[in-house]
Amino acid sequence: MAAGAGGLVAAAALLLALAGPRPVPAELTDGNSEHLKREHSLMKPYQGAGSAAMPLWDFQDSTMVTSQYVRLTPDERSRRGSIWNRVPCFLKDWELHVHFKIHGAGKKNLHGDGLALWYTQERLTSGPVFGSKDNFHGLAIFLDTYPNDEATERVFPYISAMVNNGSLSYDHSKDGRWTELAGCSADLRNQNHDTFLAVRYSRGRLTVMTDVEDKNEWKNCIDIAGVQLPTGYFFGASAGTGDLSDNHDIISMKLFQLMVEHPVEDESVDWTKIEPSVSLLKSPKDNVDDPTGNFRSGPLTGWKVFLLLLCALLGIIVCAVVGAVVFQKRQERNKRFY
Structure with missing residues (x-):
């Protein structure tokens, strides 16, 4: 087909009004209002009409x-829509909570x-x-x-993460x-209850969690270390339909500052100049699907074969040396009995 392509609260009262009490795992922010960055957050009710309802956000195309x-898109073919924060984010550690809804008339695979x-x-x-846009600079979920x-x-439905320096x-x-x-699979479409997603970035670690099962608890989806993201980028959301379609709705986007200590050497780093990158032991291209929607290691690459052979050779050498020493000790012990 043609591919067109949070803290859930600012205060306890708003939490009760929107979704009721929500237990939060220790690794996620507790949603304290003093950590909510309102200049990067989008919360209902939106007052006014059109752009006046969201003075710090811009939208385009089919967005209503x-x-x-x-x-972002209605349940119609070949539509695109997006919404973008106007204020660049200069937080080194942050967590984004998104309340969203994807729904439409299509059943089985007749949606997109x-x-x-x-x-x-x-x-x-x-x-x-x-x-x-394709060939972007930054992070996409x-x-x-x-x-x-x-x-x-x-x-x-399937949730995945991608980091790009513009070359991919x-x-x-x-x-x-x-x-x-x-990535991970998540039954997030056409649900009669609220669906949420949390994206956390802290000290090079990217974590994505979901709450789409109406259990009021977060479920781990993605956890990757070695992610480098600069400051000064923009938060946004977009959606697209092709030959098949769906309604793609954003109900709220809430950004929280994480209070995290960094090494002293980080103070000399210009975080705005960092190139988006990921340090992986294996390339994403080495990933192979398994039926659970998770990943297992793919075929061995040249480097992996080399490392395995090197380890095997070192093991043989160590065994040979140990064997020679043991054999020599036994020979010396036997000589004492003659």
Whole structure:
């Protein structure tokens, strides 16, 4: 098909009004209002009409603003929509909580394409990757609802993460498998209850968690270390439809500052000049799908074969040396009895 492509609260009263009490794991922010960064947050009810309802946010294409949600795309074919924060974020450690809803008339696989959350250098640039541009700089979290690759064993909807320095292109025909860092399946579409996603970035660790099962608890989806993201980028959300469609709604986006200590040497780093990157022991291209929607290691690469052979050779040498020493000791012990 054609691919067009939070703290849930500011205060306890608002929490009760929107979703009721929500237990939060220790690794996630407790939602204290003093850590909520309102200049990067979007919360209902949106007062006024159109852009006046969201003075710190811009939207484009098919995006429609109501008093209760922002609809990025209607349940219609070939639509794109996005919403972007106007204020660059200079926090080194942050956590984004998103209250969203993906729904429509389509059943089984007759819906698409999905929704994306962004922390990127570019903003308000319409494109083919869930409504936004390809070859971006920064981080993207994709909530993909349609399997373009018929050979995949993944279970959709599928959530994945991608970090890009502008050199990578998202391959819709393979559902972004070659550039994916990690991912998980999540039954997040056409739910009658609220659905949430949390994205945490702290000291180079990227964590994505979901609450889509109406259990009022977070479930781990993605956890990756070695992620480098600069400051000064923009938060946004986008969605796209192709031959199939869905309503893609953002109900709230809430950003929280994490109070984290950094090493002294970090004080000399210009965080705005860091290039988006990930330090992995294996390339995302080495990932192979398994039926659970998770990943296992793929075929051995040249480096992996070399390291295995080196380890094996060192093991043989160590065994040979130990064996020679043991043999010599036994010979000396036997000589004493003659």
